[in-house]
Amino acid sequence: MKLVILDRDGVINQDSDNFIKSPDEWIPIEGSLNAITRLNHAGYKVYVATNQSGLARRLFNIETLHAIHNKMMQAVKSMGGTIEAILFCPHGPLDDCDCRKPKPGLYLEIGKRSSDSLRGVPVIGDSFRDLEAALDVGARPILVRTGKGKKTIREQRELLQDIEIYQDLADAVDHLLSEASNEE
Numbered sequence: 309m310k311l312v313i314l315d316r317d318g319v320i321n322q323d324s325d326n327f328i329k330s331p332d333e334w335i336p337i338e339g340s341l342n343a344i345t346r347l348n349h350a351g352y353k354v355y356v357a358t359n360q361s362g363l364a365r366r367l368f369n370i371e372t373l374h375a376i377h378n379k380m381m382q383a384v385k386s387m388g389g390t391i392e393a394i395l396f397c398p399h400g401p402l403d404d405c406d407c408r409k410p411k412p413g414l415y416l417e418i419g420k421r422s423s424d425s426l427r428g429v430p431v432i433g434d435s436f437r438d439l440e441a442a443l444d445v446g447a448r449p450i451l452v453r454t455g456k457g458k459k460t461i462r463e464q465r466e467l468l469q470d471i472e473i474y475q476d477l478a479d480a481v482d483h484l485l486s487e488a489s490n491e492e
Contacts, residue, residue, distance in 0.1 A: 311422055311429045312347055312484070313415060313447070316358035316394070318434035318455015319477050320344070320380065327362040330372060331379040337454055339478030345389030350485050353422065356380075356394040357414035359437075364400035393421060409433075410440035415447065432480050436464045439471060452476050 317323040322335045344354050362368050368376075377394050384391055395414045397407040407413035419426045431442035434455035442449035451457055451473045461468065474480040 310350075310352045310488075311355065311418075311424050311426075312352045313355050313357055313418055313426075313429060313431045313442075314344075314477070315409075315433035315435070315438045315455075316356050316380070318457065319432055319452055320356070323434070323455040327365075327367050328376060329362060329368045331375045334376045334379050336380075336383060337476060339476060341384050341387045341389065343478040343481040344384050344391065345387045346481055346485060348389045350488060353392045354390070355392050355418045355422070357409070357418060357431075357441075358394065358396045359409055360396045360398055361400045361408075363398040364403065370398075393418070409435075410437035410444070412441045412444040415441055415445045419445070430480075430484055432477060434460065436460050436467065439468075448472075450474065450480050452480055 314320060317328055320336060320340045321328065322337055324333065328334050347354050360373060363370065363373060381391055395417055397405060397414060399405040399408050415426060427446040429447045430450055431438065431447045432450045432452060433439060434452050434457040439449035439451060449471055451460060451468065451471050453473065454476045461473065474483060
């Protein structure tokens, strides 16, 4: 079984500088749910790893976060897909935890849970911290232009020389699935 790790805000759903604080604010990016379903049908297990410092900032509580994630899981399920697990960091930027990206804790936990090596595993994110954590575990970092992606490209252009960049999750999945079919 193949594995893909996705960031949440800005990759699967629209991002907000004011945080996604309720299920009503969780709005999927066009094509993202279908992209997850296509990955599943091609034999990929999809995991989500997301920083959720809104918890530490008291912008929402754990029950609200679970409701947001339940909405996402149900939306993917309605398309015929599934998300294996959603792992999140509840800490703030100054907490110095091991799970907040760019540290690799969330990805390492996914590796443990899936009993898979993360070497070469596609990690799709919209910020440089997603890519840093991916590189730290030997995964394959992929940047999308949605969410904070365009800002990341502007601010980190010189550090993105060897990083794959796609329009959105659907475009990245098109490439991954095309690549996989060429290998068969």
